[in-house]
Amino acid sequence: MSNAREKIFAAIARNKKPMQDAAEKSENLIARVEVNTIPARGNLSGVAMVEEFEKRVLASAASIEYVSSNKDVPEAIVRYLAKHQLPNVCFANGKAGQFSWSRVPELDVRTTIGNVNSPVVVTEAFRGIAETGSLVLISQPGHSSASHFLPEYLIIILPYNNILPSQESVWEDVRQRSGDIPRTVNLVTGPSRTGDIEQKMVLGAHGPRQVHLVVVK
Amino acid sequence: MSSSCSSFKQNAAVAIHDPKLQGALGKLGDGLQARRAAAVGQLPEFDALRNDAQRIKRQVMADLDCYLEQFESKVLEQGGQVHWASTADDARNAVLDICQKVGAKTVTKGKSMVTEELELNNFLADNGIEPVETDLGEYILQLRKEAPSHIVVPAVHLQQDDIAKTFVKSHAQLDPSRDLTEPERLVGEAREALRERFFAADVGITGANYMVAETGSTVIVTNEGNGDLTQTLPKVHVVVTTIERVIPTLEDLSTFLRLLPRSATGQEATAYVTLSSGPKREDDWHGPQEFHVVILDGGRSELLGSENQDVLNCIRCGACMNHCPVYGAVGGHAYGWVYPGPIGSALTPALIGVEKSSALPNASTFCGRCVEVCPVKIPLTDIMRRWRVEEQTKKLTSPFQRAGLSAWAWLATRPGLYQALTGLTAWGMKVVGRRRGGLTRLPFASGWTQYRNFPTPEGKTFHAQMKQKAKTKANLGVRYE
Numbered sequence: 252m253s254n255a256r257e258k259i260f261a262a263i264a265r266n267k268k269p270m271q272d273a274a275e276k277s278e279n280l281i282a283r284v285e286v287n288t289i290p291a292r293g294n295l296s297g298v299a300m301v302e303e304f305e306k307r308v309l310a311s312a313a314s315i316e317y318v319s320s321n322k323d324v325p326e327a328i329v330r331y332l333a334k335h336q337l338p339n340v341c342f343a344n345g346k347a348g349q350f351s352w353s354r355v356p357e358l359d360v361r362t363t364i365g366n367v368n369s370p371v372v373v374t375e376a377f378r379g380i381a382e383t384g385s386l387v388l389i390s391q392p393g394h395s396s397a398s399h400f401l402p403e404y405l406i407i408i409l410p411y412n413n414i415l416p417s418q419e420s421v422w423e424d425v426r427q428r429s430g431d432i433p434r435t436v437n438l439v440t441g442p443s444r445t446g447d448i449e450q451k452m453v454l455g456a457h458g459p460r461q462v463h464l465v466v467v468k
Numbered sequence: 469m470s471s472s473c474s475s476f477k478q479n480a481a482v483a484i485h486d487p488k489l490q491g492a493l494g495k496l497g498d499g500l501q502a503r504r505a506a507a508v509g510q511l512p513e514f515d516a517l518r519n520d521a522q523r524i525k526r527q528v529m530a531d532l533d534c535y536l537e538q539f540e541s542k543v544l545e546q547g548g549q550v551h552w553a554s555t556a557d558d559a560r561n562a563v564l565d566i567c568q569k570v571g572a573k574t575v576t577k578g579k580s581m582v583t584e585e586l587e588l589n590n591f592l593a594d595n596g597i598e599p600v601e602t603d604l605g606e607y608i609l610q611l612r613k614e615a616p617s618h619i620v621v622p623a624v625h626l627q628q629d630d631i632a633k634t635f636v637k638s639h640a641q642l643d644p645s646r647d648l649t650e651p652e653r654l655v656g657e658a659r660e661a662l663r664e665r666f667f668a669a670d671v672g673i674t675g676a677n678y679m680v681a682e683t684g685s686t687v688i689v690t691n692e693g694n695g696d697l698t699q700t701l702p703k704v705h706v707v708v709t710t711i712e713r714v715i716p717t718l719e720d721l722s723t724f725l726r727l728l729p730r731s732a733t734g735q736e737a738t739a740y741v742t743l744s745s746g747p748k749r750e751d752d753w754h755g756p757q758e759f760h761v762v763i764l765d766g767g768r769s770e771l772l773g774s775e776n777q778d779v780l781n782c783i784r785c786g787a788c789m790n791h792c793p794v795y796g797a798v799g800g801h802a803y804g805w806v807y808p809g810p811i812g813s814a815l816t817p818a819l820i821g822v823e824k825s826s827a828l829p830n831a832s833t834f835c836g837r838c839v840e841v842c843p844v845k846i847p848l849t850d851i852m853r854r855w856r857v858e859e860q861t862k863k864l865t866s867p868f869q870r871a872g873l874s875a876w877a878w879l880a881t882r883p884g885l886y887q888a889l890t891g892l893t894a895w896g897m898k899v900v901g902r903r904r905g906g907l908t909r910l911p912f913a914s915g916w917t918q919y920r921n922f923p924t925p926e927g928k929t930f931h932a933q934m935k936q937k938a939k940t941k942a943n944l945g946v947r948y949e
């Protein structure tokens with residue numbers, strides 16, 4: 252298809268019209284010329300930002316709770332399962348396998364790849380976005396990105412300090428990580444849904460029917 | 469895809485008398501239109517974002533080759549492959565080649581209008597590979613062997629009971645008397661039916677809303693999660709997209725992600741936005757071993773630098789069709805090719821030729837609602853008007869119509885004569901209309917009078933009334949600028 256490549260690039264070079272005021276060269280194409288607008292609601296900090304985050308999470312039809320330390324995560328999961336009358340079984344994805352699960356011996360926590368397709372999945376988020384109530388999940392070694400889409404219930408753990416005001420602030424952090432961008436970056440905003448039947452929003456299409464967020468202070 | 473754009477008039481006439489279709493389309497006002505208005509109303513910066521988006525797109529188009537090169541080199545760097553396709557044929561063959569190399573039997577598909585353009589499903593099936601549409605709307609249409617009628621909600625022309633009937637017929641292993649009266653049940657049934665297909669597929673094909681040059685990522689913006697299962701479970705992920713979808717940076721992506729869901733479905737954010745960059749990394753548990761991006765030109769590069777270039781800025785939100793009175797009356801199928809509504813009328817002539825699609829730019833009242841709602845401010849009506857001019861200059865209209873237009877143009881450029889003649893006509897119509905109690909027939913205007921009466925003019929033309937008013941106002945010291 253190298254012939255096609257040449258054809259396309261020749262056509263573009265022949266037809267494109269340079270912008271009057273664009274002095275930049277191809278070397279620094281991605282150097283930002285102008286800064287895009289960030290809405291006020293994506294520019295918050297401190298308590299206001301966290302309040303915005305919570306408001307947006309709830310608006311996305313996800314639920315949210317706060318715990319005071321990593322130690323409290325296992326109990327929070329057990330409480331959630333009980334509330335939804337679910338069996339005491341879950342798949343803990345990647346680093347989520349390292350919570351102090353021994354505190355809740357009644358809970359069967361599975362961490363191997365054969366258990367990815369479980370009705371309840373617990374996973375850690377990379378960041379949270381206050382502007383939209385979105386959770387940023389990234390693919391990592393020893394971690395299943397498919398497990399974010401397979402279960403009925405997706406429980407996401409997020410450290411309080413990883414709530415950021417906007418997507419832009421998340422991109423900064425993605426760039427700070429060493430190496431390339433992860434293979435998969437998912438922004439998840441509430442449960443899976445569809446509007447394909449008479450434009451009515453119905454929750455629980457192919458992905459999780461419920462998303463629960465546990466914020467660790 | 470083969471087109472039937474030239475049958476627009478006949479298609480429209482059938483559509484208008486289809487009560488089921490009219491029932492489905494009637495829901496656009498309280499549905500997508502109202503939701504968009506609410507979401508836009510809650511974001512004071514919406515217009516500033518539209519300006520940014522237009523600037524970014526224009527900046528990209530001015531250096532499109534450089535951005536594409538940058539995107540390509542990032543994909544290669546991360547172990548992915550890029551396949552360039554000048555024509556639909558190139559693109560189909562590229563996809564088939566990838567599938568055949570891994571001995572694929574079934575492929576799952578996320579929603580992609582570009583694959584509609586390629587008629588990819590038929591092509592794969594003809595070559596012994598089974599395509600499985602996994603987006604709910606597309607799945608329903610695949611079962612019904614229908615084309616999408618909308619670029620965001622492909623089955624918007626159907627009502628719930630149509631879908632229930634399709635499921636009863638297609639999911640024959642289930643009890644035919646089961647209750648499918650709630651949309652939740654239909655959604656649940658499709659979820660069950662497709663789950664195994666995701667695991668069984670050898671190749672997953674998705675579209676891309678964006679390609680980010682900075683990171684070599686393709687981006688899909690979705691709600692169901694089917695696109696993600698399509699691209700994380702199989703060994704091979706193929707992205708099929710087009711040259712104009714590249715954007716410079718992640719920050720630019722954020723601007724579009726604020727505009728697209730609000731404009732499309734009135735959501736502040738869709739449930740999922742996914743960036744895919746290269747194949748899975750060594751110790752990742754899931755993700756494809758191969759990552760291919762097929763990038764189609766398909767006539768788009770010829771729009772660059774032309775008066776109609778801005779049509780390339782489209783982000784496929786569907787707002788223009790949701791708000792179009794013509795689309796709202798006839799639905800998407802009447803347009804006869806992949807892209808319906810105002811964007812279809814502006815884009816289709818460029819992609820398949822104005823000769824085959826000249827009916828589309830004429831399928832507009834030029835009310836301008838599409839331009840008002842377009843998140844990237846494409847001057848859709850101007851573009852349609854230019855296609856009409858081209859239709860006229862290429863002599864694609866009927867000789868009768870061309871003669872009529874020329875006569876009118878001759879007259880309109882002679883203001884004295886024009887005003888005298890229109891004044892006379894208005895007076896004549898007033899006299900005849902009074903005598904007959906309305907105008908039910910007019911020479912050269914049967915297209916109008918066949919369906920409704922022509923109002924009887926008051927007797928004076930607009931020009932004459934303006935002149936008189938200007939005189940009175942001038943006496944009062946008011947001036948018309």
Ligand code: SF4
Nearest residue numbers: 782783785786788842
């Ligand atoms: S033309 Fe504008 S309104 Fe229509 S689909 Fe494209 S971006 Fe949306």
